[in-house]
Amino acid sequence: MADEKELFRVRLDKRHSLEEAGVDPYPTRFDRDTTASEVHDQFDELVAEERSVSIAGRLMTIRRMGKASFANVKDRSGVIQIYMKLDFVGEEAYKIWKKIEAGDLIGVRGTPFRTRAGEISLQVSGFELLAKSLRPLPEKWHGLRDKETRYRQRYVDLIVNPEVLQVFERRARLVTTIRKYLDDRGFLEVETPVLQPLYGGASARPFTTHHNALNMKLYLRIADELYLKRLIAGGCERVYEISKDFRNEGIDKTHNPEFTQMELYEAFSDYNDMMRIVEEMMREIALELHGTTSITFAGRTNDLAEPWKRLSFVDALSESIGRDVMEMTNKELRAECDQRNIDLPDHSSNGMILAELFDHLVEPGILDPTFVIDFPKEISPLAKERRDRPGVVERFEPYLCGMEIGNAFSELNDPIEQRKRFEAQVALRGPEGEEAQQLDEDYIRALEYGMPPTGGLGIGIDRISMVFTDQQSIRDVILFPLLRPEQASPGGSEE
RNA sequence: GGGCCGUUAGCUCAGUCGGUAGAGCACCUGCCUUUUAAGCAGGCUGUCGCAGGUUCGAUCCCUGCACGGCUCACCA
Numbered sequence: 001m002a003d004e005k006e007l008f009r010v011r012l013d014k015r016h017s018l019e020e021a022g023v024d025p026y027p028t029r030f031d032r033d034t035t036a037s038e039v040h041d042q043f044d045e046l047v048a049e050e051r052s053v054s055i056a057g058r059l060m061t062i063r064r065m066g067k068a069s070f071a072n073v074k075d076r077s078g079v080i081q082i083y084m085k086l087d088f089v090g091e092e093a094y095k096i097w098k099k100i101e102a103g104d105l106i107g108v109r110g111t112p113f114r115t116r117a118g119e120i121s122l123q124v125s126g127f128e129l130l131a132k133s134l135r136p137l138p139e140k141w142h143g144l145r146d147k148e149t150r151y152r153q154r155y156v157d158l159i160v161n162p163e164v165l166q167v168f169e170r171r172a173r174l175v176t177t178i179r180k181y182l183d184d185r186g187f188l189e190v191e192t193p194v195l196q197p198l199y200g201g202a203s204a205r206p207f208t209t210h211h212n213a214l215n216m217k218l219y220l221r222i223a224d225e226l227y228l229k230r231l232i233a234g235g236c237e238r239v240y241e242i243s244k245d246f247r248n249e250g251i252d253k254t255h256n257p258e259f260t261q262m263e264l265y266e267a268f269s270d271y272n273d274m275m276r277i278v279e280e281m282m283r284e285i286a287l288e289l290h291g292t293t294s295i296t297f298a299g300r301t302n303d304l305a306e307p308w309k310r311l312s313f314v315d316a317l318s319e320s321i322g323r324d325v326m327e328m329t330n331k332e333l334r335a336e337c338d339q340r341n342i343d344l345p346d347h348s349s350n351g352m353i354l355a356e357l358f359d360h361l362v363e364p365g366i367l368d369p370t371f372v373i374d375f376p377k378e379i380s381p382l383a384k385e386r387r388d389r390p391g392v393v394e395r396f397e398p399y400l401c402g403m404e405i406g407n408a409f410s411e412l413n414d415p416i417e418q419r420k421r422f423e424a425q426v427a428l429r430g431p432e433g434e435e436a437q438q439l440d441e442d443y444i445r446a447l448e449y450g451m452p453p454t455g456g457l458g459i460g461i462d463r464i465s466m467v468f469t470d471q472q473s474i475r476d477v478i479l480f481p482l483l484r485p486e487q488a489s490p491g492g493s494e495e
Numbered sequence: 496g497g498g499c500c501g502u503u504a505g506c507u508c509a510g511u512c513g514g515u516a517g518a519g520c521a522c523c524u525g526c527c528u529u530u531u532a533a534g535c536a537g538g539c540u541g542u543c544g545c546a547g548g549u550u551c552g553a554u555c556c557c558u559g560c561a562c563g564g565c566u567c568a569c570c571a
């Protein structure tokens with residue numbers, strides 16, 4: 001009587017008997033004039049005016065006491081208790097009420113009152129079934145705990161775990177804050193292609209697809225960068241895009257194959273301006289979401305009112321190794337890795353080895369809000385070289401709460417130099433070569449027309465959503481994180 | 496990809512030193528017109544993730560697989 005099929009059947013039976021009683025289990029609409037939280041907030045006025053209100057939501061729990069019942073109705077704003085009394089709704093309605101169960105969506109009319117225990121409630125005068133639920137809700141006290149089910153059936157997670165919606169509401173406000181910040185400063189929001197014949201702007205393996213009518217291979221973008229800078233060349237001066245990028249790489253607590261990135265480009269600026277933007281933007285998000293510049297992530301608190309630290313990539317690494325890393329040969333750098341049991345691909349260039357060493361030796365110690373600057377030129381093909389310091393570029397990666405949250409440069413706008421850098425990248429491609437950037441002739445043509453000096457910045461929206469909601473896994477700030485299929489598809493295991 | 500851990504009722508979880516399993520919630524029946532994890536009385540509920548192996552007997556032991564979590568690696 002209570003296995004899954006039986007529970008489903010009992011609910012189907014209820015649906016049928018409701019239909020026999022003339023109740024439409026899936027009516028088209030319901031006029032509600034208020035929400036659960038508004039009833040709480042405006043209680044005194046509503047009572048003074050003896051107002052009747054209507055709300056709509058999901059029945060979460062029911063406490064039946066013969067000829068009267070209490071129940072909790074949940075809508076997006078919160079929960080309100082309703083009081084259903086036979087004397088008030090009449091015998092016919094109460095008979096129907098008995099067929100209504102937890103999980104069903106209902107619309108309710110009633111007058112606000114306070115129970116003996118002092119809880120604000122609605123004395124129900126009438127109600128309507130809005131949608132019949134055919135599946136039982138998870139446990140009312142513990143909710144839904146199983147992470148796999150929570151991610152796969154996010155709808156159930158949202159129904160029973162109220163804190164989940166709060167995270168995503170915050171994420172939405174975070175994005176709104178960024179948009180407002182940029183719109184207020186004259187940035188133009190644009191949309192550039194997701195399907196690209198060449199991928200670029202980052203180093204990552206792409207997803208590939210095929211367009212039938214044009215019979216051409218296409219890539220899902222790994223970055224928006226090269227298209228946005230074409231717009232800067234076109235005179236748009238200040239542009240930004242907030243959208244999904246796709247990288248065909250592993251999945252872990254800070255990586256999902258599709259993720260949201262904000263990229264902005266500002267003509268006549270450089271990377272120092274970008275640092276200022278990051279500081280201001282993060283401060284505004286903190287104030288908007290938390291009302292304070294102080295944020296806590298994983299138990300550690302940072303104050304965003306202060307300027308961020310600057311840490312030189314090459315200096316910090318040189319200090320850690322005890323030698324100027326820019327002076328070292330490929331062989332010497334490899335020796336440093338061997339000594340520390342750091343594995344390297346065979347074709348690793350100096351720059352790639354430096355990045356590897358940095359990740360192991362320096363990055364773990366970056367806890368305060370920090371701009372890592374002075375990246376090796378070799379691993380930064382789109383950034384301008386520092387005039388006062390050859391070999392390193394005007395680039396930074398912002399770190400917040402120990403996480404790399406973005407990437408920014410003074411954009412390289414010399415087409416001759418850009419071609420050389422692309423060619424160097426192509427030469428560095430390994431046997432598979434999919435991570436290295438492709439030579440984008442049209443992008444170089446755009447630079448040949450002339451692109452103003454430009455500062456560019458990319459910020460990982462998922463990562464900063466983690467920071468500002470104190471979630472330690474990227475899956476908890478993505479509504480539908482990528483998981484393997486629930487059931488292995490028959491014959492679909494060719495790898 | 497490696498290591499560790501998990502997978503038992505719709506949900507949250509116990510448990511079986513190998514003899515096919517339990518609680519709470521949910522559900523069903525009855526009582527109950529201010530309850531709130533409502534209460535009281537009674538009842539139902541399982542391919543113990545999947546497939547093999549060992550065994551008289553496996554949910555438990557072994558092997559493989561699937562999915563998930565953590566972690567390391569990969570990934571500028």
